[in-house]
Amino acid sequence: MALKYQIFLVAGIVSSVALHASVGAVAAPKRSPRPVKVVEPDPRGQNLALSCAGCHNTDGKSVGIIPAIYGKTAEYIESAMKDFRSGNRPSTVMGRHAKGYSDEEIHLIARYFGELQGNNK
């Protein structure tokens, strides 16, 4: 009886040690480097901004008489777009163009151009 109990006890210890070791192996903490904040362009904003490229160029540095949007903040571009859309700001082209976008889309486009220049707050 006593021997049976001892064998049982030893088997229990062995299996619990084995279990512990394997759990330890799985849950071993991985040393990850400290997170670095990288501002990646939002692909949705980038896609939407392609429709501006025909007149304002891909980087906002427009050619000819079309005003540049390069160097302007995301806040400025967003409010200009909303003013064009509502008609508060008179325009030849932009009012019609801006009407095609929702608030969220305008926000994404403006942020894209703002971040492109690294001047977004």
Ligand code: HEC
């Ligand atoms: C067909 C040409 C055309 C396209 C496409 C176009 N724009 Fe324009 N944009 C203009 C013109 C022209 C103006 C001057 C205002 C006017 O007459 O419409 C202007 C003015 C602006 C201004 C005001 C700049 C300032 O100095 O205040 C902003 C901001 C702007 N556009 C953003 C955009 C964005 C964002 C897009 C894409 C979603 C876009 N535009 C697409 C032609 C265009």
